[in-house]
Amino acid sequence: MSYSHSKSYCQEKETIQIELQSLAEIRGAWIANRPHSQVLESKDNIAEAMKFLAATGFNFVFPVVWNRGYTLFPSQVMASYDFPLLDPFYKQQQRDPLKEIIVEAKQHNIAVIPWFEYGFAASHLLSGGHILKQKPDWKAIAPDGSTVRHGSLTWMNGLNPQVQQFMLELVLEVVDKYDVAGIQGCDRFPAMPIAAGYDRETVTKYRKETGKQPSSNPKQQQWVQWRANLLTNFLAKLYRQVKQIKPEAIVSLSPAVYPFCLQNLLQDSQTWLERGIVDLIHPQIYRSSYSSYRQEVNKIVKTVDNNLLTKFAPGIAFTANGKALAAKDLLKCIELNRHSNFSGTVFFHYEGLKEYRDIFN
Numbered sequence: 001m002s003y004s005h006s007k008s009y010c011q012e013k014e015t016i017q018i019e020l021q022s023l024a025e026i027r028g029a030w031i032a033n034r035p036h037s038q039v040l041e042s043k044d045n046i047a048e049a050m051k052f053l054a055a056t057g058f059n060f061v062f063p064v065v066w067n068r069g070y071t072l073f074p075s076q077v078m079a080s081y082d083f084p085l086l087d088p089f090y091k092q093q094q095r096d097p098l099k100e101i102i103v104e105a106k107q108h109n110i111a112v113i114p115w116f117e118y119g120f121a122a123s124h125l126l127s128g129g130h131i132l133k134q135k136p137d138w139k140a141i142a143p144d145g146s147t148v149r150h151g152s153l154t155w156m157n158g159l160n161p162q163v164q165q166f167m168l169e170l171v172l173e174v175v176d177k178y179d180v181a182g183i184q185g186c187d188r189f190p191a192m193p194i195a196a197g198y199d200r201e202t203v204t205k206y207r208k209e210t211g212k213q214p215s216s217n218p219k220q221q222q223w224v225q226w227r228a229n230l231l232t233n234f235l236a237k238l239y240r241q242v243k244q245i246k247p248e249a250i251v252s253l254s255p256a257v258y259p260f261c262l263q264n265l266l267q268d269s270q271t272w273l274e275r276g277i278v279d280l281i282h283p284q285i286y287r288s289s290y291s292s293y294r295q296e297v298n299k300i301v302k303t304v305d306n307n308l309l310t311k312f313a314p315g316i317a318f319t320a321n322g323k324a325l326a327a328k329d330l331l332k333c334i335e336l337n338r339h340s341n342f343s344g345t346v347f348f349h350y351e352g353l354k355e356y357r358d359i360f361n
Contacts, residue, residue, distance in 0.1 A: 027060065028058065040064075046097070049350060056353065059109065060344075070084055077173045127154070150195070158190060158231060159192065159202050159230050175246050185254070251277070253269070258303075273305075284348070286315065286317035297337070312340075
């Protein structure tokens with residue numbers, strides 16, 4: 001069985017109508033940064049990857065452009081904050097990986113949606129790296145006053161207006177300067193670990209709006225929802241401003257599955273869908289078997305309005321929890337997405353495709 005089936009679909013929106021009806025089934029792949037992937041290490045590698053994707057029926061690519069506190073494109077926004085203009089590896093090579101991937105993808109009719117992988121995470125380093133060194137007041141603060149560390153990353157405070165403005169400027173810079181099909185956030189954007197939000201400014205804002213002190217329990221429902229609403233409002237602002245620059249741009253998001261994403265990362269993806277502030281959503285259904293994948297898909301089908309199901313193109317990981325997804329299960333997952341009225345599938349990530357090349361032909 002090959003991954004060549006296609007279907008048309010209709011994307012409905014509350015605000016600006018995006019003409020996605022002419023698109024075939026979404027077949028996408030994330031492209032990670034080095035050392036997890038070698039694609040971006042050279043122009044030749046990028047050309048080879050785009051050729052391979054086209055030959056195996058892929059039509060969307062989601063290359064990382066924000067990772068470890070660096071952009072993978074020369075960013076004047078970064079420079080304006082006195083941060084490095086470009087990831088040092090690519091600066092040394094005098095390259096613009098995003099521009100290169102757009103050029104190669106265009107030759108194969110592959111849509112490029114840059115992936116802001118790190119989102120509100122500052123760095124993989126315990127210290128928070130150069131961003132939090134320069135902007136210590138941007139730190140996400142836990143109940144005990146420590147800087148929030150989650151998912152092996154040190155986080156910025158995604159509720160801080162300055163942090164939000166910084167990330168908004170980065171996204172809009174890409175939309176404005178590059179010929180991209182859209183932009184993508186993930187389980188780190190817009191997102192914040194449940195333990196965050198105990199900085200003085202956020203606590204003061206909560207007390208002013210609710211008359212209460214934030215609960216010492218970061219999972220207290222009202223406190224969770226209040227913080228999640230702030231991130232949702234930020235997303236609405238980002239969505240609106242992206243459309244002002246490029247009305248046809250797709251705002252794509254790949255949160256964790258619901259309600260895990262709300263309970264752990266303050267991502268209220270159900271509300272995003274209901275408010276029409278996301279065009280495509282790729283819940284990270286990273287499971288090592290078809291049966292566990294099906295359980296998550298069934299939850300979506302049962303809880304999401306039928307008219308919104310075409311916004312879904314779930315994420316599938318080739319390896320989840322250290323266990324590879326069997327080829328036969330992978331095929332079943334793809335077919336389940338099709339039969340669930342979803343728009344397609346996105347795979348994490350490109351390097352794993354080679355292990356399943358007999359499927360993707």
